[in-house]
Amino acid sequence: MATTALLVVGVEAQNSPTNSPAGSFFNSFAAYFTSFTTNGTWTNLTLEVATGYKQVTGVNAASTLDLQYDIPNSAVTIPTSFQFSGVGSAINAAEVGVGYGIIEYMDTKVEVDLLAGWDGNTQGAVIEPLIALKKKMTANTFSELGISLPIYSNGAFTQTPTIRAEVGFTF
Numbered sequence: 107m108a109t110t111a112l113l114v115v116g117v118e119a120q121n122s123p124t125n126s127p128a129g130s131f132f133n134s135f136a137a138y139f140t141s142f143t144t145n146g147t148w149t150n151l152t153l154e155v156a157t158g159y160k161q162v163t164g165v166n167a168a169s170t171l172d173l174q175y176d177i178p179n180s181a182v183t184i185p186t187s188f189q190f191s192g193v194g195s196a197i198n199a200a201e202v203g204v205g206y207g208i209i210e211y212m213d214t215k216v217e218v219d220l221l222a223g224w225d226g227n228t229q230g231a232v233i234e235p236l237i238a239l240k241k242k243m244t245a246n247t248f249s250e251l252g253i254s255l256p257i258y259s260n261g262a263f264t265q266t267p268t269i270r271a272e273v274g275f276t277f
Contacts (some may be wrong), residue, residue, distance in 0.1 A: 146242030156274025178205040213242035230260030
């Protein structure tokens with residue numbers, strides 16, 4: 107008597123969605139800002155230098171250069187900020203102020219600043235409260251996301267916040 111074996115092979119369709127480039131970017135972005143490492147800390151630093159992009163009402167895209175002195179053994183900082191209307195252009199705004207690190211946890215820091223200075227676009231004074239999230243990329247480099255609401259002495263009161271994204275290094 108002959109025995110016949112029946113082999114059944116099943117094929118399952120792919121259920122998982124493919125990763126789009128935008129989805130991968132936002133997933134990586136979220137993971138970066140919601141995880142903490144001990145590879146870089148904000149302690150024992152005295153100087154921060156950063157440059158980047160700032161979306162400014164009336165100017166659109168602006169370049170920035172920020173310098174900050176961190177007072178030793180304190181959460182108090184002295185920030186300065188310079189704004190340019192484009193790469194290689196003259197300075198069109200300069201501010202100096204005082205800041206305070208309200209949260210400092212491993213490689214992450216949340217800081218509030220109050221800047222004041224001159225804005226060449228409005229030809230007047232500006233006061234700019236700012237809150238920024240800073241995250242170490244390496245022991246001496248960081249990225250920063252910030253939002254502020256500048257108050258100008260000339261012109262109408264703006265209700266549009268200014269967004270900034272910067273990268274920098276620490277000493």
